[in-house]
Amino acid sequence: MSLQDAYLGAAERTLVLLEAPEVAAAWEQPSALAKLTVGGLAGHLAYQILSVSAVLQVPDSALQEPPPQDPPIPLLEHYARAAWIDAPLDGEVNAGIRAKGEGVAAQGASWLAKLARTSFAEQQTRLAGCAGEQAVFLPQTGWSLRLDDFLVTRMLELAVHMDDLAVSVGLAAPELPQEVFDPVAALLVRLAARRHGQAALLRAFTRVERAPATVNAI
Template sequence: MPPRPRARTYDPAKTRAAVTAQLEHVRDAVRGLGEEQLAAPTRLGDWTVRELVAHLSMAVGAVGRHLERPAPPAPEVTATGWVAATAALGGDIDDDTRSLAASAAPAELLDRAAARFAELLPQAPGDRLLAARVGAMRLDDFLVTRCVELVVHTDDLAAALGTTLPYDRQALATATRLLADALAAKAPGGSVEVRVPPYAVVQCVEGPRHTRGTPPNVVETAPLTWIRLATGRLDWSEAVEEADVTASGERADLAPHLPLLA
């Protein structure tokens, strides 16, 4: 069996600051949106911008909701494991999102989530266990996944509004690294080197392991392109054809392993 990659660690203070910063970017983008913009379609099935914003508020609001509940007895899921486990929860998430979207104005939902996050987080230790949908997780790990949620759906929001939105550098780096690690976990091995400069490099896919010199199989792309590939927003063959991805070597085809998170 290929060796298991060493688990990546994330600076808790930087992760907390990244969640706050990216949430503020989203709040700035949503303030002042009119009804026509809120009713605009997104690339997420039949969700409109209104449902998308509600989902973002729910993703951040989950931190406060979990902190208010009793802690589970033992951790069950890591941040990397969250990526694989989330895909099975689409139906429940969709139902909850639609219900939340109908309950209040989008900007109000974000304001509530931000206020609760700011109130509860400073007193919460990083090893506090949360009863997340996918299983019990450490707070610090759960916050890493909130960076993924915020970055992925900020990109969805920008696409729906036809604009460019800002990304907190640490939030973008965290999302990029976690999704790269999830690929290495899903397709363990050392025959392909995936580079997402300046944030991540991982080795994956079974086959001859590279040890020195230039790797024979290399994939390289930009952070947002990688995030879109990993979440099914962008097709692998399309990205290669458009030169958004460079892939060299006979094993450098990641299509069988994507997406990681839908």
Template sequence: MITPFLDTAQVVSGLLRSPALAERWERPSALAEFRVSGLAGHLARAVFNVERWLAEPPRSGGTPIDAVAYFLSGADPAPDLDGAVPRRIREVGEQEAAGGPAALAKEFDAARARLAALLPTLPLDRPVGVFAHLLPLEQCLLTRLVELVVHLDDLAVSLEVTTPPVPAEASDAVTVCLTRIAVARHGALPVMRALSRRERATGPIAAF
């Protein structure tokens, strides 16, 4: 999971350095209530937060969960965009982006470089505190990989540019994770029908 995470972060770096980002920095994004700047800051946090969490001593006690359980515990399929949590997410994204697009890209690249040196030295089962949860490092990276891939597309759509391709290993891992979340939310049969038999599909099967 280390290589897909770092390689996808490298793809994100290219978009964060896109002239289109600077041009549209203060405009609304493709996500409701998010400006492009805040969305870029939120995307960058997928790397920033890994470094922050790893700076904390490993937690003792508690039962680690996997990425699917993490997303199921916190993702509201129909969130109130004016609620405290969505509002806080937007605020923190703007805080990360406060220095402007060039500064954000520079900080992102620096954090990625530090993680490229640190991550290979750590065991993949190292417990990591991810907000209120405890995840093995490998699952922690998977949650952030999902964030990178999903919000890379959000930002590209917001900039009206082609979404950059991510490595196959990354897209495979994210697709499996999202499918498992969708199965947990909607059941296996509706997911299988939606993917294989459009005439029997019963409706949206989105993970989020």
């Protein structure tokens, strides 16, 4: 199965969760994430799908400039450059992420779910004609990634925030297909090893007596 298909599988499970009545009922309540409502968290989760549509857009007019086509950077370099990874909760970056999530969700649960499902339907067609090696420009960062690498970043976000949203409204976290879980787990391991070192991960997985207190990836 291609990474495009794996991403679509993760997005489809996300849509089912966004459409759950429990999410709409708790829309204005605090979520499991600090300083973010259930609606804001749902908005942030839906944005991960919407962002794929944004990078797949093709200029449809001579008045529109095509996006820059710089060589794509490696996936781990993408995270090394990301400002949000080590930013404090109250810092400008994370405050902006929360504000964007709340803004995306401002028109309510039903509207957000329909918007995400419309984007998903368009992506099913658009992705079928895309190659995983092609470069896609990320306007929110200013650099490019391979399409497959970008989709792995979206699957990571969807996996993590589906769990956050499910916990926030008292639902079980959606079970991920193996073709989604495997690349997400591999990326998390690589990020954790970069942060803590290989020995820390090996000990956490195999030697409880020497395991470090934490091996968080992000």
